[in-house]
Amino acid sequence: MKVNFLSTVLFFFISCFSTLDAACQLNNSPNGSIKISFINTLNSVPIILDAVNYTNCWNENFTISALKYYISNVQFKTSNKKSIKEKNSYHLIDEENIVSKSFLCTVLPGNYLTLSFLIGVDSIKNVSGAQTDALDPLNSMFWTWNSGYIMFKLEGNSPNSTIVNNKIEYHIGGFAGTNNVLRQVELNLENNKALININSITEIVVQADVGKLWNAVHELKISQTPVCSTPGAPAAGIADNYSKAFTVIKIIN
Amino acid sequence: MKIKIIISLVVIVMLATAFIYKAPPHKLTYLKLFIPKGWPKPATDIFVTNPLTEEGFVLGKKLFYDGRLSKDGNFPCSSCHQQFAAFSTYGHDYSHGFNNSLTKRNAPGLFNLAWQKAMHWDGGINNIEVQPLTPITAPNEMAETLFNILIKLKVDTAYVRLFKAAFKDGVINSQHMLKALAQFTGSIQSYNSKYDKVKRGEDSFTVSEKMGYKTFLDKCNSCHTEPLFTDNSFRNNGLTLNFKLPDSGRMTITGNPTDLYKFKVPSLRNCSVTLPYMHDGRMFSLGKVIDHYRKGIDTTQATLDTLLKKGLFISDQERIDLLSFLYALKDSEMLRDPRFIQANDILLPVNYDH
Numbered sequence: 263m264k265v266n267f268l269s270t271v272l273f274f275f276i277s278c279f280s281t282l283d284a285a286c287q288l289n290n291s292p293n294g295s296i297k298i299s300f301i302n303t304l305n306s307v308p309i310i311l312d313a314v315n316y317t318n319c320w321n322e323n324f325t326i327s328a329l330k331y332y333i334s335n336v337q338f339k340t341s342n343k344k345s346i347k348e349k350n351s352y353h354l355i356d357e358e359n360i361v362s363k364s365f366l367c368t369v370l371p372g373n374y375l376t377l378s379f380l381i382g383v384d385s386i387k388n389v390s391g392a393q394t395d396a397l398d399p400l401n402s403m404f405w406t407w408n409s410g411y412i413m414f415k416l417e418g419n420s421p422n423s424t425i426v427n428n429k430i431e432y433h434i435g436g437f438a439g440t441n442n443v444l445r446q447v448e449l450n451l452e453n454n455k456a457l458i459n460i461n462s463i464t465e466i467v468v469q470a471d472v473g474k475l476w477n478a479v480h481e482l483k484i485s486q487t488p489v490c491s492t493p494g495a496p497a498a499g500i501a502d503n504y505s506k507a508f509t510v511i512k513i514i515n
Numbered sequence: 516m517k518i519k520i521i522i523s524l525v526v527i528v529m530l531a532t533a534f535i536y537k538a539p540p541h542k543l544t545y546l547k548l549f550i551p552k553g554w555p556k557p558a559t560d561i562f563v564t565n566p567l568t569e570e571g572f573v574l575g576k577k578l579f580y581d582g583r584l585s586k587d588g589n590f591p592c593s594s595c596h597q598q599f600a601a602f603s604t605y606g607h608d609y610s611h612g613f614n615n616s617l618t619k620r621n622a623p624g625l626f627n628l629a630w631q632k633a634m635h636w637d638g639g640i641n642n643i644e645v646q647p648l649t650p651i652t653a654p655n656e657m658a659e660t661l662f663n664i665l666i667k668l669k670v671d672t673a674y675v676r677l678f679k680a681a682f683k684d685g686v687i688n689s690q691h692m693l694k695a696l697a698q699f700t701g702s703i704q705s706y707n708s709k710y711d712k713v714k715r716g717e718d719s720f721t722v723s724e725k726m727g728y729k730t731f732l733d734k735c736n737s738c739h740t741e742p743l744f745t746d747n748s749f750r751n752n753g754l755t756l757n758f759k760l761p762d763s764g765r766m767t768i769t770g771n772p773t774d775l776y777k778f779k780v781p782s783l784r785n786c787s788v789t790l791p792y793m794h795d796g797r798m799f800s801l802g803k804v805i806d807h808y809r810k811g812i813d814t815t816q817a818t819l820d821t822l823l824k825k826g827l828f829i830s831d832q833e834r835i836d837l838l839s840f841l842y843a844l845k846d847s848e849m850l851r852d853p854r855f856i857q858a859n860d861i862l863l864p865v866n867y868d869h
Contacts, residue, residue, distance in 0.1 A: 388641070389642055391561075391564060391565065391643070391693070391694070391697070392642075392644040392645060392690040392692075392693035392694055392697075398688070398689055398690065399645070399661060399689055400661045400662060400665075404648065406645075406649040406652050407639055407767075408639040408768050409640050409641040409645050
């Protein structure tokens with residue numbers, strides 16, 4: 263009798279929850295997922311904060327203590343020329359925080375040709391007041407003296423730096439007019455074939471080569487520019503450089 | 516057996532009610548920003564993405580007066596923004612901050628903020644919601660971090676209640692804190708000075724005020740434009756350079772050399788209580804300000820406003836009358852408005868009967 267009674271109550275509970283589950287699944291259209299992972303590298307080797315001495319193309323030694331940047335407005339193009347945009351697409355990639363270096367986008371199944379994104383936070387969010395999550399000013403990526411996000415941040419030390427404690431500090435921001443440091447990156451997925459299946463996760467591994475910072479488009483020498491922390495032409499130049507850093511190195515279907 | 520049936524029934528009823536019962540809808544008392552007759556549209560849509568509610572206002576007010584937003588507890592927003600001084604720092608060129616430090620610019624009054632396109636003397640802040648980040652984190656002001664403030668707020672049950680009342684998900688985060696602060700500061704409005712009442716036909720100017728108004732329209736209105744008494748522009752008004760505290764003004768933000776030494780044109784509303792004047796608070800009386808425009812302008816500066824190249828011709832009598840008019844811009848109702856006064860007990864409903 264006792265068993266009977268308990269099992270009745272239990273059955274009641276289970277049936278309640280299982281009907282709920284089924285309802286959830288029915289309401290959703292079948293989706294695939296793309297996981298985008300970022301690996302920050304120097305000389306094709308993942309960087310290590312603080313511990314490793316690096317040398318740039320100008321033979322200047324340096325260490326990196328912090329590397330953070332925003333990836334926003336993630337978009338895919340499919341083989342039938344559809345453009346798929348991630349909703350509320352704002353991600354802060356923080357070298358120190360492993361979890362932050364990859365994120366999942368739910369997309370329709372299909373054959374994906376390109377991945378594009380903005381390095382930085384689009385101008386609208388720079389003027390829209392208090393935000394949360396990746397855009398929370400808690401993340402120390404928001405200027406308090408000149409409203410706007412720091413789109414890219416690299417801090418470290420170098421004997422070639424002329425400022426106090428041999429610091430290097432690149433806080434790249436600015437979203438208006440010629441000071442705009444937002445850079446669009448489009449990466450081809452065709453060679454690697456990103457085929458997204460229903461209920462499976464395809465991983466796109468993007469490499470960000472920090473070495474590009476020093477000479478991809480313009481010359482950046484630590485001895486001349488150890489610090490850049492205001493919007494303007496130097497910041498825009500550095501943005502040109504790091505916009506060349508991104509390549510797809512692997513797609514895992 | 517009977518007991519078991521009863522228990523079963525109770526369980527079933529409880530489960531059934533759990534499914535039928537919906538949490539009561541989150542009730543917010545919506546408020547509207549008052550737009551006085553004849554005023555332009557607000558320059559910003561501050562309360563579009565941040566709907567103004569009584570609950571948000573009450574939370575914002577508590578935060579505004581709470582010293583815990585500063586590192587040592589001594590510097591709430593209200594320490595530099597005092598209601599009787601139209602929310603400026605009364606009689607201080609620079610305001611006091613953490614550890615006996617001083618600010619580098621004069622604290623402006625806070626009112627009619629929805630009509631301001633940009634905050635700060637250099638216009639560096641593009642949205643009222645993110646303005647508090649500057650004084651909160653500046654080492655010579657409140658010297659605190661958002662992280663620490665949120666820890667302090669989260670352990671206070673009064674705040675837990677107030678955040679729940681003001682925001683649907685009730686989360687205590689920086690976004691909600693900043694939005695609530697904006698609801699309070701954005702609600703501070705000035706439109707009941709004697710000038711406003713004269714304009715509405717409820718009062719009349721004295722002869723001197725009337726003459727002063729005429730001088731004002733002639734000499735001041737092109738920059739300090741009615742009814743806000745500012746055109747929100749940035750201009751170099753020819754102050755001699757302060758070499759001990761160099762300040763490039765607007766150029767700091769734009770990087771544009773043509774913006775060197777330009778500062779925001781402040782509103783003249785309540786100017787009789789927002790002394791001292793100018794971005795560095797160098798002038799302690801309105802008479803001195805008028806005298807600056809009469810004969811103190813440094814005409815050697817390349818970015819000097821074209822309207823000031825020759826100074827302003829204001830006679831001694833006009834100076835007297837202009838001062839009478841400027842005093843008529845004091846909005847005593849705002850300066851005493853109980854809505855803006857720190858609540859003794861924030862949990863009691865506040866009665867606004869005016």
